[in-house]
Amino acid sequence: MSKRLRDPVHGLIVFDVENDRVEALAWRLLDTPEFQRLRRIRQLGVSEFTFPGAVHTRFAHSIGVFHSARILVRVIARELRRNGETPDDRKAEVALIAALLHDLGHGPFSHTFEHVQDARGARKRHEQWTAAIIRNPDGHIRPMLEDFRAGFAEEVAGLLEKEDPEDIYHAVVSSSFDADRLDYLRRDKLMTGTGAGGIDFDWLVENIRVAPITLDPPDGDEAGPRRVQTFCLDRKALPAAEQFLLSRYTLHEQVYFHKTTRCVEAMIGRLLAAVADTASGEGNAVERTGLPAGHPLLRFFGKGEETEENYLALDDALIFGSLDAMAKAADPVIAEMAARLRDRNLYKTLDLAEFGADKGRQTSRRRRIEKQFADKLEDGRIIRDDRAAIGIYTEIGGDEERMHKRLHILDGGTPTEISRLSDLVRALEDKKPFLRFYFADKADRDAART
Template sequence: MAKPKPQRIRDPVHNLIEFNSKQFEHTLWKVIQTSPFQRLRRIRQLGFSEFVFPGATHTRFAHSLGVFHTARQLMSVIEKYVNSHDQQFKDRQAEFALTAALLHDVGHGMFSHAFETLGKEFGWPMAKHEDVSQRLIREGEIAELLDGEFGNGYAANVADIIARGVPNNLYDSVVSSQFDADRLDYMQRDRLMTGVQSSGVDPTWLLANLEVAEVPTGADETSTGSVETLVLGPKAAQAAESYVLALFHLYPNVYLHKTTRGAEVLFQALMRRIVRLHGSGEGEKSGLPLRHPLLRFISEPADLQRALALDDTVFWGALPLLLEADDVEVRRLSLALRERRLTNCIDLRRRVEERLPIKSGERREQHQARTKLVCDEVIGALRELQQHDPDQPARFLLDQYVRNPYKRFQDSKSPLNQILIRLSPDKVTDMADLSPVIAHAEPFSLNRVYIFRDDTDAAGVIENIMRTKIEESAKQ
């Protein structure tokens, strides 16, 4: 039997991503050719970001290849350390982790997180990408290939890494941590493809200064347990700080851009309308035939194959049908998306923060807490208004999100999930304890309301509710 040929892929971020002719990487190359993995070509990494950044058309497919490439670089650091300390490199655990890195996003639905939000709202089992990824790895084409090449149980071990969500050992940390292959790839890829000039990272320097160290597993010095984890050398301290801040800045600049989120809430409003019509037996009023993949999934959201039939191209291909719907609301929302006639954004948090009086002796964190409470009450009131008559057209499209720039040990409960800096041979410090900037960085929080441009009264309704809630808060 002829030896398999090595394979190469030209990538805009990593240049060449190579798969050698050995059994492990040759098998992963075959995994890439499977139908579930090829489906990722039809799911864009950044969903609706193309509405703002025309170059942001890269896919989950390209990102997944980049994550594997980066994970392999991280794993080589581990192997070098283990070999230099007369320890046994755990090839099997490394292969489990590298396979998980390649397959970590295989279960994403159309428009990724925008669709996943709908899944949470409606309780759709097959809309959570981690659950779909596990199913695809544990059963079907991918599972048969992995278990056939590497032995029964291999696919289950890979799926377990994704299921845990947090690293269980040094090798897993390459797949899932605050300094993992996923982040290292998408931070570079998304910055490049959107064209934003901020949020740069220095992956070459970070990888060159990456080490392995044994650190305590507890939060205090009395801890008796320890674990080996990736750490950065002292020369990379500034680069590590820049890495955390770069990721934090990508959120307001790219992922949470008001126009991108505006397109997402339009898509979600359209899907809600289709779900409502279908649930009341009027699915055909959406303009879609009952056998359309969207309606078939809504009918059976626990069916894996119906979930896999959905991707970005299915939705965009449905737009001509949706534009001819009998339902006026479906036509309105579809036209807004197709023609990029997006809604106006009201930054509720900024407005409340500016107008909420600071009480005597009130600390910043107390004022921030009151701001959040007022925003929550305003959004709750708007949501209640819409629930009075759900058959009426969507009027207030609501958007809330909170992101911490960095998780401290008390949140992640494991040093395997931390970004650690080695200050001296026997002293390793958490990034947040070393950097006052990161230590004092507040969570990025948004509270937005999107309204249609032709709704002349909507802004006034929001203003009146907001004024009332601010006055109530000031009196308390």
């Protein structure tokens, strides 16, 4: 008997648990507590404050990524045979399970949580948390992977940690056309209801080719450039490739970097930073945060308590469910932020783009605001957001400058980075920064506008 799931993006997703060991393993992994936790983490964090339908989870997304990875693995086999090479079934197995588990390490509100941790000096990204969860001998994931074959857990964790590709199977989980992007671009478009940015998925997949590109050596490596196989697209898929990148651009502009979404992220970041400072400092953390003793946030942010077990206890549902308690906190920042988020009483946004596209005019207005409201910028009553910038290769928390993350087209049989062939892509390659201020008081926002 096969197992089936219905998905709004991919339709019927079938797991052949009787005849395919990898799919049987994938199906069992879905029921582990570590994977079920992804039901409680939204794929788009707080985007539902702006797009009410954006309540899809990293659980659904991860299953869609596994399904997309199966398609890419079949493409690899097709293309390697076309080139007279033999597919590597063991590496394909690693890539498939890595695709399924790639998001295990996301914290609550994902990249917002990472920014809070970065500010505290705890620079452990979600990829590292994912690898740690997979390797954890006391967890549920590692025993299943080791039962599949000895050393399998380390192979999967190692693939997810690698920043520099070694072969074509790495492209399934990290490339310009990886399984993650093939799912989230379509899923996020559907669930937010945005009409722009269609993707000709079937045509793109039909025109994927495997070819070597030249990569710069990793930092500290004196071996020189390397040649590594990755996904490229046939020349006749150039228009679809342009639309694929334009879809990403549009989603970043209209969804991921939406001013209200960014404002909520900044507010949650301020709340979590205040809780973290209180939990790791001196004094009565229970009274100051409003959280009960032993609450997962207090355990995690407590001194020396950032373990896999405490990390896995954190999710979006936990924090949203704790807002009412934190609204009664003795700490004024925690109390205010929690109450505002609970009631959607958001800070008011001022985007400097309102003053026109001229950069000089924007800079002048920024300096004026920073001088006029210096005290409130210092105490957090006004939040400055200058971390967002959009370009055709923009990736949240990403490394779009790496060559294997860029899209290549076969031009006369030679892999060529798409901006050299497309005027459209080249025109959008330079990053466009956003600079916004979020005001606790509407009167301050209105004064800054005048």
